[in-house]
Amino acid sequence: MRHSDEMVDVVLVFEETRVKCHRLVLAASCDYFRRMFQADMQERDAGEIPMKDVSSNTGLLLVEYLYSGNIQISTENAQELLAVSDRLLLTKLKKCTEEFLCEQVASTNCVSLKNLARLYGLETLIEVTHSYLNDHWKKLNDMESEIDQLTEDDLIALLTTHGSDEDSFLLLQKWVRSSQERTGRFMDLLQNLELTLFSQEFVCRTIMSDELMQNPKGMKIIQEAMESLVIANRKESLVVGDFKGNIWFFPFTKCKFYSVTSSSDGFIVSGGRNANNATRRECYAYVAHTRQWRTLPPMSVGRYGHASICDQDEFVVVGGCKGLDDFLNSVECINLKTLKWSQLPNLPLAQMISNVVYVQSQLFVIGGFTSSTTVSRDVHLFDSTEREWQLRSPMPEENEGHAVPFDSKIFILGGKSKCCMQYDPCTDMWIQLQRPLFKHAGASAVVWKDKIIVCGGNRTDSIEEYDPQSDKW
Template sequence: MLLTPCLFCLQTPPLSIMTQTISSLPAVFLQMKEADEFVDITLVFGKQRIACHKVILAGMCDYFRRMFLTNMLERGSQEVVLKDISASTGVLLVEYLYSGNIVITQLNAQDLLAASEMLLLGALKKNVEDFLLSHTDSVNCISIINLARLYDLKLLLADARSYLQEHVKEVIETEEMHLLQEGDLIEVLEANASQEENFLFIQKWMKSAEGRTDRFEDLMQHVSLSQCSKDFVCRTVMAEKLMHNTRGMTLIQEFMESNGSADPPKQPSLAVGFVVSGGRSQNISQRECYSYDAQNGQWNTLPPMPTARRSHSSIYHNHHLYVVGGYDGSYLNSVEALDMRNLQWNHLPPLPREVRFAYLAIVSDNLFVLGGF
């Protein structure tokens, strides 16, 4: 049975050719076949019919030998239908059995491998394996891994896996990522020293096919963020939406705690003011908000927060003041935002749980709430 496209898709250009030869019969047998002399069996490959000699087929191929010597239906038949082999492949195989020669290319390698497995042509199967060993690259190594596993080609499987592990950067950019099986992905993650490459590899694998997002948390067990740069974590890891859950935030928080605050920018931005919000007066939580304009040294009164709170966290980004969590007699999970352009407060979706004194960060227009209690 031929390999389904979802497992293997060998790329064709550039065309490579390997000619293989087995111990050949005298040329006269091929001439007799072509002249239809003494032929006694017809092989049918789709619409292609090829007249052959039973004795030649049985002598050169164990599959036909067993067929003609046992009580299979084909033993007494004048034709054998091989529906799993295409016409073009069938012509090559018959030529191979009579002449001992065959041309292996990237166009026919998969079909020849499937046919050699079916017809018990061990020498041809080994020839195809040798051909693929010399034609493994970043574009087809995932397909070759799947093909080698299917046909139990141990040498080819080990070679293709090694190639994949050594060329992660190139393979990430290919169209074959959707063909990579999870077990092979994990092998790469465990063998590859670059944790940043591993995270990018997981990202690409998750997005290459549907139904994989639920595997993200388990796969992240094979990535050590502590070995990634702060810039990579802030720009890439924190921007990944699949990290926006309790487990993901815990990993990011652990990274921040072990590495300290992010490196200061090379050219610090000039502060133009700050905002004071909420607090406590006579043990009562407050709603008031004030902004200080550092350029003219003036305080301005802002619209009060919809919810009085203290012990909350706030951050300013893109003309918005965000207020998160806090305490108003009970712990809060509410999030509110003040649009500084029209001075209107808006309610945002609440946090999964109440929090005080959380650390806030904005990355790629995403608000992250870290830590707190």
Template sequence: MSLNFRNMRHADEMVDVVLVFGETRVKCHRLVLAAACEYFRLMFQTDMQEKAASEIAMKEVSSNTGLQLVEYLYSGNIEISTENAQELLAASDRLLLVDLKKMVGVFLCGQADTNNCVSLLNLARLYRLESLGGISQQFLTDHWKELIETEEIYQLAEDDLHLMVIGGMKSANFYLDLVECLDLETLEWSEFPHLPKALLLPSVVYVQKQLFVVGGEPSSTTTSGDVYEFDSAERAWQPRCPMPQVYKGADAVSVDNKILVLGGVYRVCMQYDPCGDLWIQLQRSQFQHITGRAVVWKDKIVVCGGRDTDSIEEYDPCLDKWSTWNLKMPFEDMCFALIIKGNV
């Protein structure tokens, strides 16, 4: 069907509207535009001025991008490159093309380097692309020494210029409640308000510009299910809804403005919504992944290895479903993972 409509468009058969991109005029079918694009569907079904117009001016969309978008609406295919990605991102956001916006986000996740990671981080925030934001933030954290010498550093927001060290252990029986902050611009340390309790190995997650500390070990024999949020206005840690199940050896990541805790001894999979201060339990992983690392990759969560396992599992938050990769870790007890150039 899409091929027929494409052929009809190229032959100017039954076209009933013209999209104007700068000096370029593209004849189209209202039916196809409405079926493929929520923006046009709403336009043609409501009392917008363009509803009955024979021509629609597509301001802020260049001729080249406009032609690509029309082809995408008719065929579902589009070529994304470093040259057109940013403009496609802006256009897909404006035209409510959710799938295309995700495709561009996935493409940009593979482009992060020291020359653009800050720009990509700012793009991710502007267009609400959490996976891209997480990868850019991780790249920034891993390569901050190199970034100090580049122009990219000056595009950072103030919150990005700080590295937090939370909790820890001074000796076998002496855990810490300290919170210290490194200013990446001045390379000077400062002390934040202490945690409500001393913790070893808590999960630290940054969601919607808010800092959360999840779980951790108050002693060598106990595990905490507590959650704390840092209140920047009050300069204090505030308790939040505790986890429904205490975890040991799991990891936490941020996806779609939620916190997910995965793996560990009890194979947990729990989601926390900061807006509602509410936890829900989800499908458990097949393997424990004790101290295995979780990373967000292509809108999925990949949990890698851990104590006594070389398995890699992938969790789909939209479907609440786990799948196991055929690929294994190089050996058991590998407890790290990161995203580099869009690859785990």
């Protein structure tokens, strides 16, 4: 009847398409039209009824459905059919469309479909998308458009459920950066994550480097997380702290035998050996006033057990090993302004765990191991004019103490032999001093308030203070 135009009495207009219909059929198959034709509305007697916001293609499908009860739902028309069925009170069509969409849920559309389900009150689709999102949430990190549509409530649900997974932080990162209005929510949403269950490396490499964490609250969160991780893991870590209780960790902790030295704005960590016994070339500088790590260009060769020192804008690495018993005599220097490495002349002997000291702008390399069992007493001075190493008076005895400059002289303290000696570069002479009370093999020493503090060492936690003026411990 419709196709032959028999007894048609109304025209539905979908965009530019006009479809002749029967009021009786429309009213019988659709509550929306029944109410329209029964109410005191201008459409009741109108010859044409404009169907706004319904495309021509969907309009033709809709009319066919009202006459036959059949319709072909596809991914192209499903969302518009859902909107039309909701508007025209076509409950059965709405349910069929919901069932179709439930079968289409994927990582590329789960968020948008969940939002759509909420809009039209589709409880089954809400459950399906919620379950899919919970099971496949990691894929969201590769779906920028879906992250854009993720509501804060849905994000919180994912973060609280998967807050111990490091990918949850990556999801939070991308969500807050998907819109400028969201960045202010970062610190509050961070509370839903269990940072103490992340790895130390992830916290240092990824979380600490995020610019949104560069504030007092963010630093406190990182500090608390790292304190818990250190207590829980008890792994070797490099830590720097201040007298206010603040601590900051080296970004890569699965490494040992690296070298650390102070710099003009913090300190520098270089080289080392990882868990697979592979030597590392990487160098990292910690800038104290910004509390941030920065990566320096790598050394030309990986090395561990080496010495390092910083003087103004020059960072120097000396000797070390590049493999088991493969000792190095090479010396490298990087300009911290230009970030360019250069080679200094090689030392006369390959050695590791040497002492390196600057005194009156002169570079000294003192002692060290020339083999796994041989400790050197040699002292070498680098002549920057002739660009060569000069041999100076050797130490009075072999030792494994630590060297510090003080009052234009060099002090060697600690070691297995409990040594304490002083070298005067002007006279090229050594003198023996009062020995410490404890052995401090492999210890560290630092000048503090006109005293020299020697801390710990192999199998000891003792700390001693030496007064160079009175020669007393």
